[in-house]
Amino acid sequence: STSSIQEQTPQINSIDAIATRIKNGDIKRIVVIAGAGISTSAGYPDFRSPKTGIYDKTAALKTLPYREAIFDVRYFKHTPEPFFAVLRGLMQMNFKPTVTHAFLSLLHRMEVLEMVFTQNIDGLERAAGVPDEKVVAAHGQFGSQRCMICKISWPSDRFERVVKSGQVPRCDDAFCNGLIKPDTVMFGEPLSQNFATSTKLLDSADLILVMGTSLKVHPVAALPSQVPKGVPRVLLNREKAGDLGSRREDILLLGDCDEGVRSIADALGLRDELENLWRAV
Ligand code: CNA
Numbered sequence: 210s211t212s213s214i215q216e217q218t219p220q221i222n223s224i225d226a227i228a229t230r231i232k233n234g235d236i237k238r239i240v241v242i243a244g245a246g247i248s249t250s251a252g253y254p255d256f257r258s259p260k261t262g263i264y265d266k267t268a269a270l271k272t273l274p275y276r277e278a279i280f281d282v283r284y285f286k287h288t289p290e291p292f293f294a295v296l297r298g299l300m301q302m303n304f305k306p307t308v309t310h311a312f313l314s315l316l317h318r319m320e321v322l323e324m325v326f327t328q329n330i331d332g333l334e335r336a337a338g339v340p341d342e343k344v345v346a347a348h349g350q351f352g353s354q355r356c357m358i359c360k361i362s363w364p365s366d367r368f369e370r371v372v373k374s375g376q377v378p379r380c381d382d383a384f385c386n387g388l389i390k391p392d393t394v395m396f397g398e399p400l401s402q403n404f405a406t407s408t409k410l411l412d413s414a415d416l417i418l419v420m421g422t423s424l425k426v427h428p429v430a431a432l433p434s435q436v437p438k439g440v441p442r443v444l445l446n447r448e449k450a451g452d453l454g455s456r457r458e459d460i461l462l463l464g465d466c467d468e469g470v471r472s473i474a475d476a477l478g479l480r481d482e483l484e485n486l487w488r489a490v
Contacts, residue, residue: 214464214472222441222460227416228476231321238323239316240414242432246421246446247309248331250467252302257423258447263295270294282395286357289377289388296391297372309420309445310337311487312470315479317343318486324410328422328429330393337490345407347400347429349393356380358387400428411435417442420466424451445469 230236245255254263264276270291278284279291314337316322325334326345332352334344355362359382368389371378378389394400411417417436423446424430433442433451444453445466454461462469474483 214462214468222458224443224460224462224473224476227441227443227460228473228478231319231416231477236415237321238410238414239321239416239418240323240410240436241313241316241325241327241418241420242422242429243313243325243327243329243334243420244422244424244429245329246423247307247466248304248329248333249421250307250309250465251304251331251333253299253304253331253333255421257425267291267295277396280395282390282397285390285395286388293372293377297375300369300373304331304333306333306337306487306490308467308483308487309470310334310339311490312474312483314338314490315474315483315486319479323414324407326404326407326429326432328426330391338486345401345404347394347404349391349401351391351393354378354389354391356382356385356387357390359385363389404428408432408435412437414440416440418445419443419450419453420445420469422446422450423448424453443473 249255249258254261254266256262256264259265267273267279273279273291279295285292310333313325313334317339322343324345325339325343326347327334328348330348330350332350335341352365353362354368359380361380368378380387380389411432414436417433417440419433419442430451433453436442438456439458441458441460442453443460443462444450445462447464453459471480474480
């Protein structure tokens with residue numbers, strides 16, 4: 210890889226110190242806050258990366274009144290075609306977990322993973338072996354879908370067939386005719402109950418890893434700032450995000466998150482385990 214990780218040397222913390230504390234059992238509850246950036250090396254486009262992100266790519270859709278409209282339920286209800294066009298593109302690809310997803314699985318095997326809060330809808334954490342009960346999918350995930358009006362659910366194979374054929378999937382009930390929408394959370398929709406109740410895990414966390422997110426979408430964007438002061442927060446992202454870096458205990462690993470997790474695995478002495486785990490998923 211040509212990318213390099215710059216660890217901005219903090220006053221009181223370092224990845225080596227964190228690794229030592231994980232190894233000696235001082236850190237045993239790690240909470241991860243993840244976003245689309247942990248899946249970009251799998252080829253899954255994020256929202257905001259210049260050129261490759263969905264917002265730049267769909268800018269060609271001159272019909273969108275504002276760029277977020279494509280994922281806004283109020284817009285989707287009357288103009289679902291742009292959303293289904295993006296979904297069709299994603300369905301034509303086959304995504305495999307990244308080494309960052311494998312790292313989450315490694316943390317789980319080490320029994321130090323408390324929870325992954327992910328904004329991602331791609332399901333790649335689970336595909337890498339992170340168990341369901343360790344994932345809070347704040348914005349839902351692909352894999353189930355239902356009519357927006359009568360709520361009848363559709364099997365995934367049928368949904369995929371219709372979307373791939375270029376049609377807009379609609380309810381069979383002629384009176385209903387509602388749109389069939391994935392159970393992912395669009396702008397303008399509430400988050401799962403599960404999200405609100407799980408945020409209390411931040412209070413007892415020993416370490417926070419924030420990875421691959423611009424921290425621009427609320428309420429997930431606010432999670433890092435809810436972490437009690439004194440708890441180390443590590444940012445693995447191409448750019449600064451949120452208030453990470455504003456506390457003495459913060460560590461910024463600015464760069465590719467795959468390189469970031471590799472440097473942590475090196476510090477843990479578990480680099481081979483990580484690469485083997487990744488190869489096996
Ligand atoms: P975003 O706003 O697009 O931000 C992504 C962030 O990750 C940016 O800061 C990038 O610089 C950074 N980034 C991109 N690639 C890498 C990389 N390889 N290594 C390190 N950093 C990288 O995406 P967010 O997740 O912050 O925004 C929240 C939205 C995006 C959520 O609602 C998601 O549902 C939604 N989304 C999810 C997916 C997915 O499931 N994979 C894809 C696209 C969008």
